[in-house]
Each structure stands twice: as structure tokens, then as C-alpha cells.
Amino acid sequence: MILYSTSTSPNSVPVRIAVRFKGLDVDFEEPPGGLGSTKFHAINPVGTVPCLVLDDGFVMPESVAIIDYLDEQFPDPPLMPVGARARAEVRLLQRIAELGIMNQGLELQRLLQAGQRDDELVSSRLTRLLRGLSSADLYLKPDMSFMGGVLTMADCHLAPALRLVRHALQTADIADLLVTRPRLGAYLEQAENHALLGALLSDMTP
Numbered sequence: 001m002i003l004y005s006t007s008t009s010p011n012s013v014p015v016r017i018a019v020r021f022k023g024l025d026v027d028f029e030e031p032p033g034g035l036g037s038t039k040f041h042a043i044n045p046v047g048t049v050p051c052l053v054l055d056d057g058f059v060m061p062e063s064v065a066i067i068d069y070l071d072e073q074f075p076d077p078p079l080m081p082v083g084a085r086a087r088a089e090v091r092l093l094q095r096i097a098e099l100g101i102m103n104q105g106l107e108l109q110r111l112l113q114a115g116q117r118d119d120e121l122v123s124s125r126l127t128r129l130l131r132g133l134s135s136a137d138l139y140l141k142p143d144m145s146f147m148g149g150v151l152t153m154a155d156c157h158l159a160p161a162l163r164l165v166r167h168a169l170q171t172a173d174i175a176d177l178l179v180t181r182p183r184l185g186a187y188l189e190q191a192e193n194h195a196l197l198g199a200l201l202s203d204m205t206p
């Protein structure tokens with residue numbers, strides 16, 4: 001299998017974590033010609049990374065779909081706990097990390113880099129990001145994450161999402177939003193010191 005991804009792309013890191021955690025034989029490749037190139041679009045018409053190409057040639061974009069596939073196809077070690085309630089809680093935290101933190105953080109970063117500082121777009125993105133962080137703070141259960149010794153799908157998205165908030169947004173002049181959320185700050189610090197997560201997170205720094 002080939003995983004088209006870039007080490008600095010926050011959306012790619014969750015899949016890289018899943019692949020390394022499971023010890024899978026997957027080649028990590030940069031999109032040929034770059035992300036927006038016609039060469040890459042010929043391979044992946046959706047045009048985004050991450051994108052997994054299966055051995056039979058099937059092209060699979062979207063990080064959540066890819067991680068779900070890998071976890072079902074290669075169940076050992078698992079990224080999901082046993083039991084409907086525990087699985088729902090992990091999925092919930094994963095979606096909060098993806099939609100409420102990662103996506104909002106990336107949009108905010110784009111706006112700030114484009115020089116839009118004070119307008120309504122920035123403040124509405126920031127409000128949504130703060131809501132995402134508060135939700136993660138509410139639903140994070142250390143015993144359902146690598147902190148309790150079981151790395152889950154939630155970790156795959158939450159660790160890079162928080163890394164984006166702490167490092168990428170700070171360089172874009174947003175104050176450290178994790179300072180007032182010590183549980184999330186402690187989670188990120190432990191993730192950065194975790195052998196597998198730390199190595200992949202450190203690549204994200206542009």
C-alpha cells in the first residue's frame with residue numbers, strides 16, 4: 001500500500017500514527033508534483049492528503065475512512081476498545097478532535113496567514129475552535145487514550161490537533177489556548193514525549 005501524505009500536513013498525521021502503531025508495510029510518499037498538481041489529481045481526484053492506495057489500486061482519501069479501514073483489516077493491535085459505550089466515547093472524542101479542533105484550527109491559521117486579523121470570520125472560527133477545545137476537555141478520559149496505556153483512534157486525531165493549536169497557531173500570533181485547559185496541555189506534553197506519537201508530531205512543525 002502507498003500512503004500519499006506530507007509530514008507537515010496535520011490531516012496526514014492521524015493516518016501515519018495508525019500505520020506506525022499497527023506496524024504496517026505502507027510506503028509514505030509525498031504527492032507527486034505537489035498537492036495541487038495535475039499528476040496527483042490524476043491519482044486522487046479528490047486532491048487531498050492523506051490518501052491511501054490499496055494493493056488492488058483502490059484510491060481512498062479521508063483520514064477517518066482510512067483509519068477505520070486499517071483497523072478493520074488489520075485488527076491487531078486495535079485502535080478501538082471493546083463495547084458499544086467505550087467505542088462511542090472514543091469515536092466522539094475523535095470527531096471532536098477532527099471537526100472541532102483540527103478543521104477549525106486549520107481554517108483559523110489560513111485566515112490569519114492571509115492577513116485577516118479582526119474581522120468576523122476570524123472571531124467566528126476562534127469561537128468554534130474554543131468550543132471544540134472545551135468539548136475535548138469535557139470528554140477526554142485518560143484511561144481511554146495512550147495515557148492509560150491503550151492508544152486509540154481518538155489519540156490519532158487529538159494529539160496532532162492539539163499540536164496544531166499549540167505550535168502552528170502560536171506562530172500565527174494566537175495566544176496559547178491550552179494554558180487555560182491544563183488537562184489538554186498535559187495530554188499534549190505526554191504525547192510529545194511518547195515514543196511513537198512524539199516522533200510523528202515533531203515532523204509537523206513547519
Ligand SMILES: N[C@@H](CCC(=O)N[C@@H](CS)C(=O)NCC(=O)O)C(=O)O
Nearest residue numbers: 009010011047048049050062063064
Ligand atoms: N477531511 C479530510 C481533510 C484533508 C485535507 O484537507 N488535507 C489538506 C492537507 S492538511 C489538503 O490536502 N489540502 C489540499 C486541498 O484541499 O486541495 C481528511 O481528514 O483527510
